[in-house]
Amino acid sequence: MTSPAGPPPTGGGGEQRRVRLLAVTACPTGIAHTYMAAEKLAQAAESRGIDMKVETQGSIGAENVLDDNDVRQADGVIVAADKDVDLSRFAGKRVLTVGVAEGIRHPEQLIERVLSAPVHTGGGAPTALASGGGKERSAGYKALMNGVSYMIPFVVVGGLLIAISLSLGGHTDPSGGLVIPKDSFWMDVNDIGVIGFTLMVPILSGYIAYAIGDRPALVPGMIGGWIANTGELYDSKAGAGFIGAIVTGFLAGYLVLWIKKVKVPKFVQPIMPIIVIPIVATTALGLFFIYVIGKPISWVFEHLTDWLSGMTGTSAVLLGAILGLMIAFDMGGPVNKTAFLFGAGLIATGNQTVMGMCAAAIPVMPLGQGLATLLRRRLYSEQERETGFAALFMGCFGISEGAIPFAAARPAQVIPANMLGGAVAGAIAGVAGVEDAVPHGGPIVAVLGAVSGVPMFFVAVVIGSVVTALTTVALVDVSERRGVPALAGAGAAVPEPVLVGTSVGGATESAKSVAGVGSSAEAGEVLSGHLTERTVRARLDATDKEAAIREMAGLLARGGRVVDADELVAAALRREEQGTTGLGEEIAIPHAKTDAVSAPVVGFARSDEGVEWDSPDGTKARLVFMIAVPEAAAGDEHLRILSLLSRRLMDAGFRERLLAAPDEAAVVEVLREVG
Numbered sequence: 176m177t178s179p180a181g182p183p184p185t186g187g188g189g190e191q192r193r194v195r196l197l198a199v200t201a202c203p204t205g206i207a208h209t210y211m212a213a214e215k216l217a218q219a220a221e222s223r224g225i226d227m228k229v230e231t232q233g234s235i236g237a238e239n240v241l242d243d244n245d246v247r248q249a250d251g252v253i254v255a256a257d258k259d260v261d262l263s264r265f266a267g268k269r270v271l272t273v274g275v276a277e278g279i280r281h282p283e284q285l286i287e288r289v290l291s292a293p294v295h296t297g298g299g300a301p302t303a304l305a306s307g308g309g310k311e312r313s314a315g316y317k318a319l320m321n322g323v324s325y326m327i328p329f330v331v332v333g334g335l336l337i338a339i340s341l342s343l344g345g346h347t348d349p350s351g352g353l354v355i356p357k358d359s360f361w362m363d364v365n366d367i368g369v370i371g372f373t374l375m376v377p378i379l380s381g382y383i384a385y386a387i388g389d390r391p392a393l394v395p396g397m398i399g400g401w402i403a404n405t406g407e408l409y410d411s412k413a414g415a416g417f418i419g420a421i422v423t424g425f426l427a428g429y430l431v432l433w434i435k436k437v438k439v440p441k442f443v444q445p446i447m448p449i450i451v452i453p454i455v456a457t458t459a460l461g462l463f464f465i466y467v468i469g470k471p472i473s474w475v476f477e478h479l480t481d482w483l484s485g486m487t488g489t490s491a492v493l494l495g496a497i498l499g500l501m502i503a504f505d506m507g508g509p510v511n512k513t514a515f516l517f518g519a520g521l522i523a524t525g526n527q528t529v530m531g532m533c534a535a536a537i538p539v540m541p542l543g544q545g546l547a548t549l550l551r552r553r554l555y556s557e558q559e560r561e562t563g564f565a566a567l568f569m570g571c572f573g574i575s576e577g578a579i580p581f582a583a584a585r586p587a588q589v590i591p592a593n594m595l596g597g598a599v600a601g602a603i604a605g606v607a608g609v610e611d612a613v614p615h616g617g618p619i620v621a622v623l624g625a626v627s628g629v630p631m632f633f634v635a636v637v638i639g640s641v642v643t644a645l646t647t648v649a650l651v652d653v654s655e656r657r658g659v660p661a662l663a664g665a666g667a668a669v670p671e672p673v674l675v676g677t678s679v680g681g682a683t684e685s686a687k688s689v690a691g692v693g694s695s696a697e698a699g700e701v702l703s704g705h706l707t708e709r710t711v712r713a714r715l716d717a718t719d720k721e722a723a724i725r726e727m728a729g730l731l732a733r734g735g736r737v738v739d740a741d742e743l744v745a746a747a748l749r750r751e752e753q754g755t756t757g758l759g760e761e762i763a764i765p766h767a768k769t770d771a772v773s774a775p776v777v778g779f780a781r782s783d784e785g786v787e788w789d790s791p792d793g794t795k796a797r798l799v800f801m802i803a804v805p806e807a808a809a810g811d812e813h814l815r816i817l818s819l820l821s822r823r824l825m826d827a828g829f830r831e832r833l834l835a836a837p838d839e840a841a842v843v844e845v846l847r848e849v850g
Contacts, residue, residue, distance in 0.1 A: 194225045196289060197241055197249045197265075200278055201232035201256035210818050211758060212255045212278030214825030219282035232260065251289035253278070262295055263389075270295040276791065279759065314387070315425070322383035322424055323583045326375055333371025333576075340365035341572050341619060372576060376404040379583065380420035380427070387428025388435070391448045395431065395456035399423030402464050409469020418505050419472075421583070423464060430456050491528070491605035498529070499536035499601025499639070503593040506540055506575040506582065518611075527627075531609035534573070534626065535635040536597040537616025541570035541577030542636070543596050543643025544589065551648045553749040559584075570640070573617025581647075588654055592646035600639025607631035701846045702816055706777035710734045711839045711846075715780035715799060723786045724748060724765050727801040730778040736803075742771035743803055757788030762824050763796035764817065768804050775804045777816060779842065781834065798824070798833055823849045 200212040213229040220227035230241045241264070246252075251269040254260050255278030262270060271292040277285060344361020346354060355362045377400035384396025402408055403419030415422070434452050443451065501514035515537075518530035548555045548563030555563065562580050569577030582589045609628040611620060618636065621629050701707070712730055717723035728743045737743055746767035750756065757763045763786070778801045785795025802816055823829055829848060836842040 196227045198229040198253040210822045215282040318383050318386035321386035322379040325382040326379040329371045329375040333368045336368030376420040377401045380424035383424025384427035388431030391452040392428045392431040394453040396427040399460045409465045492602045495532040495601035495605025496598040498532045499597035500594045502536040503597025527610035530611040532601040532604045534611040534616035535600040535604035537573045538570040539596045539600045539639040540593040541566035542640035544578045544581040546644035547647040572619045588650035596639040596643025599642050600635045603635035705775045710778040712780040715782040734776045736774045736776040739771040755789040757790030759790045759792035761794045761797040763788040764800045766802040770806045772803045
């Protein structure tokens with residue numbers, strides 16, 4: 176090929192050489208748009224006579240990875256991503272960072288812009304999105320989500336082990352409290368769970384810091400989180416909990432970024448990230464929290480306890496509502512513990528009604544958040560729904576920390592909903608005169624006989640949990656709807672067409688079978704038999720999206736793998752509510768993960784007139800694929816199907832052959848090219 180007309184020559188000695196560019200594409204769920212952007216960029220580069228290598232960071236891992244030699248020879252790097260991408264390997268190269276949607280919509284413009292993009296100066300943290308490059312989540316939000324994702328396993332493991340040990344090995348003690356005998360097997364199980372909970376807060380803080388300042392920020396972030404959670408270090412009966420961990424995480428991350436900017440002699444530079452930065456940042460942050468932030472926290476909660484003590488003679492409804500608000504605010508944090516210790520302290524004086532208010536509010540947060548994931552499944556990812564199930568279990572045993580992952584991920588929606596439900600539960604328990612003889616909460620204390628007024632106790636818990644669930648769903652739904660108009664704007668990130676409940680595990684043998692469709696496939700079968708001539712229709716009769724999905728579900732049913740066609744339609748429509756599965760280029764790939772199918776199945780149909788699918792480029796869908804997999808489907812074969820289809824459909828010639836195929840048999844022959 177000839178040299179490109181647009182970019183200037185870069186070779187020396189009067190010799191022109193082909194421009195060499197690199198690209199990285201990634202989206203939050205790592206499925207279709209990751210590969211669509213890669214194909215579009217590669218096609219645009221090829222049409223201009225430019226060499227380009229594209230690394231895709233999808234759900235099945237990084238593919239076509241850029242090595243040191245690629246980077247050394249590159250004239251520029253385009254990063255089209257809606258999630259963090261490590262740019263440190265591109266130090267000294269021109270780097271243009273944009274949203275993944277820009278890679279799909281304007282690949283030619285990106286190729287022109289990258290040759291005048293600023294030179295990346297290095298550093299471990301990902302850079303911010305370039306101006307005009309498309310909308311994505313803020314760096315702060317992604318750092319918070321990074322911490323939450325690492326924290327969740329500790330919450331689940333710790334909470335469930337504590338709950339199991341309490342249910343199987345615990346009993347009420349005449350002196351007060353829910354007791355597990357010392358030196359027993361269940362006490363050992365409980366201790367392991369406590370370790371999980373103890374590590375939860377430092378992990379949250381550490382990985383928030385890591386997302387901001389990279390590896391040097393991990394140690395100060397974790398130690399800072401431990402300090403925030405250990406009130407004894409700054410004379411507080413209750414530490415700062417997960418809210419303090421969020422504060423220390425961000426402080427550690429940005430402190431490390433600031434230290435990195437300090438110029439030091441060359442001989443010191445090699446030890447900066449492994450010795451100097453961690454030691455300086457950890458010491459500074461730890462002392463700052465102990466001597467500056469910790470003291471005010473201690474003072475606030477001591478006076479809060481005194482204020483509560485003065486309220487015992489006031490209205491039981493008001494006191495119950497206030498205690499419920501406090502219990503629900505930070506779920507095991509300092510506000511929660513202040514209310515809890517206040518109620519527990521009054522048990523010894525013979526006043527058990529205050530602890531009864533607290534006990535009713537304690538399980539509301541995890542029960543309410545778990546219930547919310549069941550009420551509106553489409554608003555939550557598969558991981559969140561699994562966490563919701565664990566939260567329900569923890570709520571039954573009075574472990575309020577089960578709701579922390581939800582509060583950390585969506586504080587503006589979840590914390591107010593928790594507080595409202597907690598206040599309702601506390602107020603109902605207060606007006607009903609519920610008493611609790613042990614310093615613990617949740618249904619478990621009623622089952623073990625520590626609560627008087629058991630019926631009203633359960634009424635308080637149930638009503639409070641329902642209020643929390645309904646309020647959470649309403650607030651999350653409103654926030655999601657507010658985000659929809661932005662998706663249609665210029666430069667906005669396109670919602671990723673992700674399978675409901677998608678797992679992002681590693682590749683499996685079944686995935687290899689998809690990639691290796693060959694002569695062993697039976698006649699009329701494509702994609703390991705998931706698509707057959709029976710699930711292909713040359714003409715789609717529907718004229719709107721819902722009708723098209725219903726018609727496609729009927730088409731899939733012809734393959735003999737659909738158990739409940741109505742539920743399949745409902746699952747696919749719920750997926751559409753999350754964001755359109757119209758990909759542009761006259762393509763739509765509706766999909767669902769549901770037990771309405773007994774095995775993975777793929778269907779395809781063509782529409783002569785096209786169906787309005789809210790595609791990002793405004794085109795109507797003429798090529799409609801539908802994918803359905805059961806909830807229990809192992810591995811990530813469905814991800815490979817979607818990525819393979821997305822990649823192949825970016826080829827204009829392939830799309831033309833699909834449109835021109837005269838009948839179902841001819842369509843299947845064209846589809847054999849997938850893979």
